[in-house]
Amino acid sequence: MNSRQIHGVRNVIASGRVLTDEADRYSYAYDGSFGTYLPDIVVQTNKVDEILDLMKFANEELIPVYPRGQSTSLSGGPLPVYGGIVLDMSVMNDVLEIDDQNLIAVVSPGVLTADIHKAAEQKGLFYPPDPSSSHVSTIGGNLAENSGGPRGLKYGVTKDYVIGLEVITPQGELIRTGGATVKNVTGYDLTKLIVGSEGTLGIITKAILRLIPKPAATKTAMAIFDSLVDAGTAISKILSSGILPSKLELMDQASMVAVENYEPCNLPIDAAAMILIELDGHPMAVEDELIKVRHLCDRVGAVEVRIPANPAEEVELWKARKLVSPAIVRIKPTKISEDATVPRSKIPEMCQRLQEIKQKYNLHLVVFGHAGDGNLHPNIVADKSDKEEMRRVEQAVSEIFEAAIALGGTLSGEHGIGLMKAPFMEMELGAIGVQMMKRIKQSWDPNNILNPGKIFPEPGQRLVLTE
Amino acid sequence: MNSRQIHGVRNVIASGRVLTDEADRYSYAYDGSFGTYLPDIVVQTNKVDEILDLMKFANEELIPVYPRGQSTSLSGGPLPVYGGIVLDMSVMNDVLEIDDQNLIAVVSPGVLTADIHKAAEQKGLFYPPDPSSSHVSTIGGNLAENSGGPRGLKYGVTKDYVIGLEVITPQGELIRTGGATVKNVTGYDLTKLIVGSEGTLGIITKAILRLIPKPAATKTAMAIFDSLVDAGTAISKILSSGILPSKLELMDQASMVAVENYEPCNLPIDAAAMILIELDGHPMAVEDELIKVRHLCDRVGAVEVRIPANPAEEVELWKARKLVSPAIVRIKPTKISEDATVPRSKIPEMCQRLQEIKQKYNLHLVVFGHAGDGNLHPNIVADKSDKEEMRRVEQAVSEIFEAAIALGGTLSGEHGIGLMKAPFMEMELGAIGVQMMKRIKQSWDPNNILNPGKIFPEPGQRLVLTE
Numbered sequence: 001m002n003s004r005q006i007h008g009v010r011n012v013i014a015s016g017r018v019l020t021d022e023a024d025r026y027s028y029a030y031d032g033s034f035g036t037y038l039p040d041i042v043v044q045t046n047k048v049d050e051i052l053d054l055m056k057f058a059n060e061e062l063i064p065v066y067p068r069g070q071s072t073s074l075s076g077g078p079l080p081v082y083g084g085i086v087l088d089m090s091v092m093n094d095v096l097e098i099d100d101q102n103l104i105a106v107v108s109p110g111v112l113t114a115d116i117h118k119a120a121e122q123k124g125l126f127y128p129p130d131p132s133s134s135h136v137s138t139i140g141g142n143l144a145e146n147s148g149g150p151r152g153l154k155y156g157v158t159k160d161y162v163i164g165l166e167v168i169t170p171q172g173e174l175i176r177t178g179g180a181t182v183k184n185v186t187g188y189d190l191t192k193l194i195v196g197s198e199g200t201l202g203i204i205t206k207a208i209l210r211l212i213p214k215p216a217a218t219k220t221a222m223a224i225f226d227s228l229v230d231a232g233t234a235i236s237k238i239l240s241s242g243i244l245p246s247k248l249e250l251m252d253q254a255s256m257v258a259v260e261n262y263e264p265c266n267l268p269i270d271a272a273a274m275i276l277i278e279l280d281g282h283p284m285a286v287e288d289e290l291i292k293v294r295h296l297c298d299r300v301g302a303v304e305v306r307i308p309a310n311p312a313e314e315v316e317l318w319k320a321r322k323l324v325s326p327a328i329v330r331i332k333p334t335k336i337s338e339d340a341t342v343p344r345s346k347i348p349e350m351c352q353r354l355q356e357i358k359q360k361y362n363l364h365l366v367v368f369g370h371a372g373d374g375n376l377h378p379n380i381v382a383d384k385s386d387k388e389e390m391r392r393v394e395q396a397v398s399e400i401f402e403a404a405i406a407l408g409g410t411l412s413g414e415h416g417i418g419l420m421k422a423p424f425m426e427m428e429l430g431a432i433g434v435q436m437m438k439r440i441k442q443s444w445d446p447n448n449i450l451n452p453g454k455i456f457p458e459p460g461q462r463l464v465l466t467e
Numbered sequence: 468m469n470s471r472q473i474h475g476v477r478n479v480i481a482s483g484r485v486l487t488d489e490a491d492r493y494s495y496a497y498d499g500s501f502g503t504y505l506p507d508i509v510v511q512t513n514k515v516d517e518i519l520d521l522m523k524f525a526n527e528e529l530i531p532v533y534p535r536g537q538s539t540s541l542s543g544g545p546l547p548v549y550g551g552i553v554l555d556m557s558v559m560n561d562v563l564e565i566d567d568q569n570l571i572a573v574v575s576p577g578v579l580t581a582d583i584h585k586a587a588e589q590k591g592l593f594y595p596p597d598p599s600s601s602h603v604s605t606i607g608g609n610l611a612e613n614s615g616g617p618r619g620l621k622y623g624v625t626k627d628y629v630i631g632l633e634v635i636t637p638q639g640e641l642i643r644t645g646g647a648t649v650k651n652v653t654g655y656d657l658t659k660l661i662v663g664s665e666g667t668l669g670i671i672t673k674a675i676l677r678l679i680p681k682p683a684a685t686k687t688a689m690a691i692f693d694s695l696v697d698a699g700t701a702i703s704k705i706l707s708s709g710i711l712p713s714k715l716e717l718m719d720q721a722s723m724v725a726v727e728n729y730e731p732c733n734l735p736i737d738a739a740a741m742i743l744i745e746l747d748g749h750p751m752a753v754e755d756e757l758i759k760v761r762h763l764c765d766r767v768g769a770v771e772v773r774i775p776a777n778p779a780e781e782v783e784l785w786k787a788r789k790l791v792s793p794a795i796v797r798i799k800p801t802k803i804s805e806d807a808t809v810p811r812s813k814i815p816e817m818c819q820r821l822q823e824i825k826q827k828y829n830l831h832l833v834v835f836g837h838a839g840d841g842n843l844h845p846n847i848v849a850d851k852s853d854k855e856e857m858r859r860v861e862q863a864v865s866e867i868f869e870a871a872i873a874l875g876g877t878l879s880g881e882h883g884i885g886l887m888k889a890p891f892m893e894m895e896l897g898a899i900g901v902q903m904m905k906r907i908k909q910s911w912d913p914n915n916i917l918n919p920g921k922i923f924p925e926p927g928q929r930l931v932l933t934e
Contacts, residue, residue, distance in 0.1 A: 100707055101812035124709055146652050157650060159659075160627060175900045180810040183624060183842045183880035185613050185663050186888075186895055187922055188904045192626075192659040196652050213709040240567055242591060242680040282752030289749070343647040345568035375650045413650035421653075428653055433642045436911065437655045443910035444903065455654055 001040040001084065005061055009041060009085065012053040016045025016091070028086045031071040031078050032133075033420060034336070034384075034465060039066065039080040046092040046110075048166075048174065048205050055172030055203070055449070058085065064452050067199045069109065069141030072133040074337045075418030077145055077198050081453035089140045092205065098123050104163070104180055105209040109140025113147075116209070126214040128155035131414070132322060143204050146196030148414030150247040150278075150321075153372035157414065159195045164208035167194055170201070170445035180208055193440070198416050199451040201444050215280035218246065219290045220314045222306040223297035224271045228252060231273040232348035234300045235371050238277065239344065241296060243289050247278035248372025252351075255324045255368040262327035265320035271303060275371065276321055324368050325379075331364055332381040336393055336465070340404035341413030344374040353403040354378050360399075361392040375413035390465045397463060401427065422457040468507040468551065472528055476508060476552065479520040483512025483558070495553045498538035498545050499600075500887060501803070501851075501932060506533065506547040513559040513577075515633075515641065515672050522639030522670070522916070525552065531919050534666045536576065536608030539600040541804045542885030544612055544665050548920035556607045559672065565590050571630070571647055572676040576607025580614075583676070593681040595622035598881070599789060610671050613663030615881030617714040617745075617788075620839035624881065626662045631675030634661055637668070637912035647675055660907070665883050666918040668911050682747035685713065686757045687781045689773040690764040691738045695719060698740040699815035701767045702838050705744065706811065708763055710756050714745035715839025719818075722791045722835040729794035732787035738770060742838065743788055791835050792846070798831055799848040803860055803932070807871035808880030811841040820870040821845050827866075828859040842880035857932045864930060868894065889924040 001009075010018050019025065019042040029038045040063075045051060058065045064084030071078050080086050093110030100123045105116055113134040120127045130149040131137060137147070143165075148157040164178035167190075177190040194202050225231040235248060251259075251274055256267040268274060277293055279286045294305045308314040329335050342350045351367060354376075358365040369377035378400055382389050401411055401424050411421050411428050425434050438456055441448075468476075477485050486492060486509040496505045507530075512518060525532045531551030538545050547553050560577030567590045572583055580601040587594045597616035598604060604614070610632075615624045631645035634657075644657040661669050692698040702715060718726075718741050723734040735741060744760055746753045761772045775781040796802050809817045818834060821843075825832040836844035845867055849856050868878055868891050878888050878895050892901050905923055908915075 099812075101703060102810045103706065104810075124707075146656075148650050148652075152650055156627070159656070160623070169899075169903060173899045173903075175897070175903055177900070179877055180875050181808045181842075181877050181880065182840045183615050183619055183808050183837075184877045185615075185881055185883050186878045187884060187892060187901070188668075188907060189613075189626070189659055189663050190900075190903065192656055196656050201655075213706075213711055216709065236568060239570065239680075240591075242683065244680050282749060282755065284751040284755065285749030288751065341648045341650050343569045343571075345566075370650075373649045375648075408647050410646055410648050410651045411653045413648065414652055416652050417654060425654060430642070432636075432640045433644070433657075434654070436636060436640075436642055436657065439910035440655060440907055443906040 001063060005063060006041055008057055008061065009043060009054065012057050013043055013045050013050050015047050016043060016050060018043055028068065028088070031073040031076060033074050033076045033418065035076065035079060035419070037080045038083065039086040040083045042086045042088055044088045044091045046094060048168070051087065051168050051203060051205065052172045052174060055168055055170065058449050059171055059447050062447055062449070065449055066451055067203050069138030070136055072137045072141065073145060073416065073418060075412070075416040076420050077416050077418040077454065079419055081419060087203065090138055095206065098125065100125060102180060103211045105211055107139050107207050107209060109138060109143070109204050109207070111139050113137050113139050113142055120211050121214055124214050125211040127161065127209060127211055129158045129161060132325065139207065140204055143195050143207055144199045145416040148375060150249055150370050152370060152375065153248055154244050154246045159192055161210045162191055162195050162207055163210050165191050165194055165204055166206035167202035167204055170450040178208065182210055198418060198454055200441055200454055217283040217286045218278055218280040219286045220308055220317055221277045221290060221293055222274055222317055223277065223302045224268045224274045224304045226272055226303055228273045228351045229348045230301050231275050232351065234275060234297050234302065235347065236345065237296045237300055238293060239372065241292065243292060245277050245372060246280040247276065249276040249321055250368060250371035251321065251324065252367040254366040258327040258331060258366060259320050259323045262323060262330055265316060265323070267320055276317060328366055328379055328381050332383050334382045334384040336380040336382065336397060338378045338397065338400055339375060339413045339415040340378065340400050340409060340411060341375040342404055342407045342409035344372070346407040346409065347371055347374060347376070350376060350403065350407055354400065357396050357399050361396040363392060363396055374409065384465070387466045394463050394465050417455045419454060420463060422455060423461045423463050425457055468530060472530060473508055475524055475528070476510060476521065479524050480510055480512050480517050482514050483510060483517060485510055495535065495555070498540040498543060500541050500543045500885065502543065502546060502886065504546050504548050505550065506553040507550045509553045509555055511555045511558045513561060515635070518554070518635050518670060518672065519639045519641060522635055522637065525916050526638055526914050529914055529916070532916055533918055534670050536605030537603055539604045539608065540612060540883065540885060542879065542883040543887050544883050544885045544921065546886055548886060554670070557605055562673065565592065567592060569647060570678045572678055574606050574674050574676060576605060576610070576671050576674070578606050580604050580606050580609055587678050588681055591681050592678040594628065594676060594678055596625045596628060599792065606674065607671055610662050610674055611666045612883040615842060617716055617837050619837060619842065620715055621711050621713045626659055628677045629658055629662050629674055630677050632658050632661055632671055633673035634669035634671055637917040645675065649677055665885060665921055667908060667921055684750040684753045685745055685747040686753045687775055687784055688744045688757060688760055689741055689784055690744065690769045691735045691741045691771045693739055693770055695740045695818045696815045697768050698742050699818065701742060701764050701769065702814065703812065704763045704767055705760060706839065708759065710759060712744050712839060713747040714743065716743040716788055717835060717838035718788065718791065719834040721833040725794040725798060725833060726787050726790045729797055730790060732783060734787055743784060795833055795846055795848050799850050801849045801851040803847040803849065803864060805845045805864065805867055806842060806880045806882040807845065807867050807876060807878060808842040809871055809874045809876035811839070813874040813876065814838055814841060814843070817843060817870065817874055821867065824863050824866050828863040830859060830863055841876065851932070854933045861930050861932050884922045886921060887930060889922060890928045890930050892924055
């Protein structure tokens, strides 16, 4: 951007801040994925009118605009790959209203997801989507990426709880989609199109979320297995028994060892795998289902089923699960976190393929994740300064995607396509499938101003992890 | 269409049937709403390849194509308003597979919704969406309109259970959206865009539906009230008590009287209103919640709370609710069935407004519907040969829409926009909101071949019920 353009942005952003110092800009150059891209400027404003004017100006001047929340994205969603403007939406955080008559929340995009959880629970209500980053991620980022989390199995993902949006279009117009009613079929469902569009179709400035009554009780069980296949069988048996757990998580031996080395949690590190099961609902139902789950796990050959004796022990178990990500980064500094997802019956097969890929490329790969809905998290840890290793990572990642798609799955269950998975889009969707998505993007953003370089591959683009 | 064009269609539809007799075409000229439009020809085929070729031919020749299931639509969705081709998808009904390992169903569009319910339940599974027409409607029609039903309150609508589609684009290309995994964020959510697009964006030739374990128990209660406002208060109290019923239906006095005159069901016709509550889930939880619901209703002044003594009595009560629609048509022959929806806290106010509109225009208006999710069904019965009365109906319908939107609601909760509500789109969405939807339509269907005349108003179009 030239100085006239920067001056133009300053004119438009009268109440907010425009950051141009390199040190400031550098803090906006990365996210939770891979790669560093310096924006020309950073804009902070909580005024809708100023963003409307900014988008009009950016369209006239053909300047890319990259909206961003707290940038916990694991797929490169907010990275300013073509420079231009980063729009820091985390400062638009003034509205967090819980309406317990209508079972809805009205929120600004910069509000932290965990704060919505807390505010809802204070009124006996429940906002189910719980991405692992919820304590640091903004709801705006969750909306852009359609974040998932462990509760997806029973409760669905972010999109399933969004009923209305206020959105600034790429050309700087304000629209409202959906509304405060849980049923709405007035025209095309722009709400669910925009949620998960990774900031390429509009800038969300307000959202109306559906809430449900908070389940009265929760109970947890841990089942330990000698083989990954037995763990997979237990998951299948539970899901076809008529019980729908609120969470059903898998950790393989490598993830348990990593956690124990990071912070001892009394995990069964001699076992091949363990599953963590959370049941929620009416206290009597939960009690009864817990007994059934124990029997089902015993019957498929669990080495042991542990039921926490008190809430503190329960918290401890779930903490162990949350520690996997920080723990594995201690092994090697560069973490490539994937979320290829398969139909749930294919989980044992996918686990097998992942072990083969791990051996073939001699990489440090751990497997954990939301096994109940088929959404595994194969994570590779490596060292990005080791170019030879990173090239093996590139090949392994490609093979993980191929395996997931061959098993009837998808590139991404909850992290989004962003930058890293764009080269693989046609593998899953075919050329026409990608083209039909592109037509929507072009019809809404003819100048390709809003978050350009994401989702859609450039001609010849391929995965490159060696900078 | 000229004879060369009809010949061209016959060439393309080698295995299927092309109907041209007026008698045949006439059976395809109406749906469950209002108005009669004769297509030029009717095509029946269960071959995807033939439909692909048909769409390519229709694009070359600029012939409108109107896909159609069983045409129970209440908004004119399948009406061939510009003539051309009606594509009868009810003959594509060969696939109905329940995969109990992955908790999914794979279905052809012509399969009846009730047959999916039955097939899932045989395997202990549950497909929740239950539009009242489910015994005669096809899943393809439900997908096109994003059908709702009483269970929307707890379980959501059709869209919430669709995870993958096979679709023929308006220009005759085949795409697959989503897949067999419950989590999928690979690119834009075309699945949820196409579901509810009323057949204007693509022809669905296969769908993958998400199933859940069948709830082990259900219980019903009927609560009778002296005033609509008390009934509304009871609904609010139940929903904020932490209980989420599977159904929560309202019938006003006029609907009860109509049903009793049609087929005696022992309804409390002296009361102002009644609500029907269904609870489902774990047997112990349901038993406990039933006691709580009874107490809540007593406390807000219910005249009586009836609990059916046995399953037969329970079935009887729900039959009474299903009889409202056939019953009221006996009063006068022309039924205008609306589904304007408001935030649930506004139900008492909406009921009040509906009574005022009924008196102002001196019409036979009954109110019933899915009160738990704000989705009321104000139905007006009239005689379409009485032009003066029909003009009063037109005005009343407009005022119903205005009232719903003024209360923060929507034109349509579950019936779709179709033909009848198109003139009111801008009232809810604004000019830009409608334009952003139109951009998508134009980018996918540049020749406006697929179901033209729906959703988007023609310039100056207004509601006309006098033929």
